[in-house]
Amino acid sequence: NAGVTQTPKFRVLKTGQSMTLLCAQDMNHEYMYWYRQDPGMGLRLIHYSVGEGTTAKGEVPDGYNVSRLKKQNFLLGLESAAPSQTSVYFCASSYAGTGTGYGYTFGSGTRLTVV
Amino acid sequence: GENVEQHPSTLSVQEGDSAVIKCTYSDSASNYFPWYKQELGKRPQLIIDIRSNVGEKKDQRIAVTLNKTAKHFSLHITETQPEDSAVYFCAASIRRDGANNLFFGTGTRLTVIP
Numbered sequence: 001n002a003g004v005t006q007t008p009k010f011r012v013l014k015t016g017q018s019m020t021l022l023c024a025q026d027m028n029h030e031y032m033y034w035y036r037q038d039p040g041m042g043l044r045l046i047h048y049s050v051g052e053g054t055t056a057k058g059e060v061p062d063g064y065n066v067s068r069l070k071k072q073n074f075l076l077g078l079e080s081a082a083p084s085q086t087s088v089y090f091c092a093s094s095y096a097g098t099g100t101g102y103g104y105t106f107g108s109g110t111r112l113t114v115v
Numbered sequence: 116g117e118n119v120e121q122h123p124s125t126l127s128v129q130e131g132d133s134a135v136i137k138c139t140y141s142d143s144a145s146n147y148f149p150w151y152k153q154e155l156g157k158r159p160q161l162i163i164d165i166r167s168n169v170g171e172k173k174d175q176r177i178a179v180t181l182n183k184t185a186k187h188f189s190l191h192i193t194e195t196q197p198e199d200s201a202v203y204f205c206a207a208s209i210r211r212d213g214a215n216n217l218f219f220g221t222g223t224r225l226t227v228i229p
Contacts, residue, residue, distance in 0.1 A: 042204060042219040050213045103149050106158040
């Protein structure tokens with residue numbers, strides 16, 4: 001049981017390049033999320049999914065796209081990277097429901113630098 | 116959306132002392148309040164959580180209190196140890212449009228001085 005796995009762990013991109021971050025979970029969680037973490041700003045929600053084939057925008061969706069073709073995978077895409085997208089990206093998953101026992105499980109993060 | 120404010124941004128305590136971190140939230144519909152601990156270079160880890168129908172919850176040296184009327188909640192760590200040094204995040208969850216999105220505070224860097 002690996003939990004939530006993110007790949008890659010580190011990446012350096014040039015401005016204008018594209019890339020895809022992969023998140024995979026083996027806990028049969030219905031919900032999946034992508035957050036970015038910047039110094040002094042906590043974690044901000046980019047996009048989320050409440051089930052296979054569904055996606056929705058979070059707080060800071062501009063410049064990102066997502067897809068959830070399989071329940072266990074949630075992909076985050078940057079079509080044309082910008083220096084403002086330099087950040088640490090965390091994927092998380094959870095069961096459908098609220099309250100104790102429905103907390104998020106986070107992946108180990110992807111540190112992305114756009115130069 | 117929800118706005119979560121967290122104070123202080125940094126906190127230093129002597130080993131054995133208590134530490135208190137406070138958060139406020141804006142949306143009265145929020146019903147779930149988890150706390151996460153993040154060590155340097157690691158992922159956030161859930162340490163304790165509380166639902167809106169409970170006023171206090173304890174787990175060994177950590178406790179969380181919730182005041183729904185005032186819309187604030189706090190994390191209390193007693194008998195602090197050096198391994199408690201980390202960044203702590205509070206969060207509030209609103210169930211809306213079929214999702215349980217968490218909105219996070221900006222974090223508190225706790226340093227426990229041996």
